[in-house]
Amino acid sequence: MSEKPKEYFHAIHIVSDLCTGCTACVRVCPTEAIRVRHGKAEIDPQRCIDCGQCVTSCSFHAIVPRSDSLEIIKKFKYKIAIIASSYGGQFTEDISYPTAKKALLTIGFDDVAEEAFVTDFMISLIRSYIRENREMRPILSSNCPAVVRLIQVKFPSLLPNLLHVEAPMSILTQFMRERAKRLYGFDDHDIGIFLIVPCVAQVTAVHQPEGTYKRLQDGAFSIGMIYGLVREKLKKMDDFNGNIDTYENGLSWALSGVESDLVDTDDIRALSVNGIDNVINILSRVEDHYLDQYDYIVLRSCTNGCVGGGLNVENPFVAMSRIKKMMKNAQHKELDFSEFVALNQKGAFIVQPLEQRSIMELDKDFKQALTKMKKLNEILIKLPGLNCSACGSPTCYALAEDIVQGKAELEDCVVLLRKMNYDDDNKKGDE
Numbered sequence: 001m002s003e004k005p006k007e008y009f010h011a012i013h014i015v016s017d018l019c020t021g022c023t024a025c026v027r028v029c030p031t032e033a034i035r036v037r038h039g040k041a042e043i044d045p046q047r048c049i050d051c052g053q054c055v056t057s058c059s060f061h062a063i064v065p066r067s068d069s070l071e072i073i074k075k076f077k078y079k080i081a082i083i084a085s086s087y088g089g090q091f092t093e094d095i096s097y098p099t100a101k102k103a104l105l106t107i108g109f110d111d112v113a114e115e116a117f118v119t120d121f122m123i124s125l126i127r128s129y130i131r132e133n134r135e136m137r138p139i140l141s142s143n144c145p146a147v148v149r150l151i152q153v154k155f156p157s158l159l160p161n162l163l164h165v166e167a168p169m170s171i172l173t174q175f176m177r178e179r180a181k182r183l184y185g186f187d188d189h190d191i192g193i194f195l196i197v198p199c200v201a202q203v204t205a206v207h208q209p210e211g212t213y214k215r216l217q218d219g220a221f222s223i224g225m226i227y228g229l230v231r232e233k234l235k236k237m238d239d240f241n242g243n244i245d246t247y248e249n250g251l252s253w254a255l256s257g258v259e260s261d262l263v264d265t266d267d268i269r270a271l272s273v274n275g276i277d278n279v280i281n282i283l284s285r286v287e288d289h290y291l292d293q294y295d296y297i298v299l300r301s302c303t304n305g306c307v308g309g310g311l312n313v314e315n316p317f318v319a320m321s322r323i324k325k326m327m328k329n330a331q332h333k334e335l336d337f338s339e340f341v342a343l344n345q346k347g348a349f350i351v352q353p354l355e356q357r358s359i360m361e362l363d364k365d366f367k368q369a370l371t372k373m374k375k376l377n378e379i380l381i382k383l384p385g386l387n388c389s390a391c392g393s394p395t396c397y398a399l400a401e402d403i404v405q406g407k408a409e410l411e412d413c414v415v416l417l418r419k420m421n422y423d424d425d426n427k428k429g430d431e
Helices: 024-028 053-057 070-075 085-090 097-107 115-132 145-154 156-161 168-184 200-207 223-239 248-254 258-263 276-287 316-329 338-345 366-382 396-404 414-430
Strands: 012-014 034-037 040-043 063-065 078-083 111-114 191-197 219-222 270-274 296-300
Touching: 012 040, 024 034, 024 053, 053 063, 070 191, 070 219, 078 085, 078 097, 078 168, 085 097, 085 115, 085 223, 085 248, 085 316, 097 111, 097 223, 111 115, 111 168, 115 168, 115 248, 115 258, 115 338, 145 156, 145 200, 145 276, 156 276, 168 191, 168 338, 191 200, 191 223, 200 219, 219 223, 248 258, 248 316, 258 270, 258 296, 270 276, 276 296, 366 396
Parallel strands: 078 111, 078 191, 191 219, 270 296
Antiparallel strands: 012 063, 034 040
16 A cells, blocks of 8 residues: 655645646746646645745736734734744835834734844854864755755755744744743743744744644744735824834844855855745755855845745845844844854754655555556657646656656657658548
């Protein structure tokens, strides 16, 4: 009896009625997770890493990102929002960052924390990890969930290279939960912690975290959705009383290149890479040991870093400019991380080793796998090798694999079908 494949949550949904079967999404998917069958796109949940490339490539808006509804916060007595660093770059200059953060309290949250608060602590944590694990080079950042899943799918040999430390917002989640219990006497089930995120991969990471034994957060909202609600509330902000702390210096986490610059020291050499195609290229070179001279490599699937996430509303270059301006004008604040240090000493921030996603197996039975591989190569010789995707598979090799697995037919190749029809017509003409 064959083993049932693991089920994966995905924050991407195909609206079948809007799909034209154009194969644009098939061509851009970095893990070959999409096929067009019977005129409609289908996503293989085993291969999908929620990078969002298909969402931005679809001209017909048939592939849409999903996040939670704000209604779910009503289930909790004490509701905490944790905002990603890219949030601050979404608002025009006439809306200050403190105001944009404060406005979240008017849409139902009792407290607001920001990823930027833990940037300095994260840098020290990463440096310590690099120095304590000198036998492993290079160490790969684990902050981008799309990259982590990419490594599980396409580069499983590099899983040990991943930084086995929680992402900043997950570290902050644990701190905020302990703080709410200590200060206000709430039980765990009374506290709801929600992330406001710039990309679909982070929504998926909330609902199906890799490397942890349980979900740390209770939901995730897109920055785009929250932005709309905040804009509606801004006209009432004059009636809001109270101060709110902000940490503009830490907003650097949203920008590509800054994390590696901060980690880089005399004894640590760091490299920064952004954009899914560039990430794949670098991971291939790491796998071949061409980049062993680096101690740490920061990998972000979105171009320009988290400001380029598909759930943001602002152009990434404009958002980057605003964040840099806020950082330039910010006053440095001495922060107390003693509670974070205490949690870290208890092992709260350690991520368990990750498992690969077994998607490349033709068959679990070795003899059957060899038979299928032989058949696959025979089919591959017949195919034109154009990798045009007109068949609905991303490449000729992928089509051959699909045929062997019973998911497609040789006649799905348009080029081959036309040639076969042409040969038949000529044969009939000779007769």
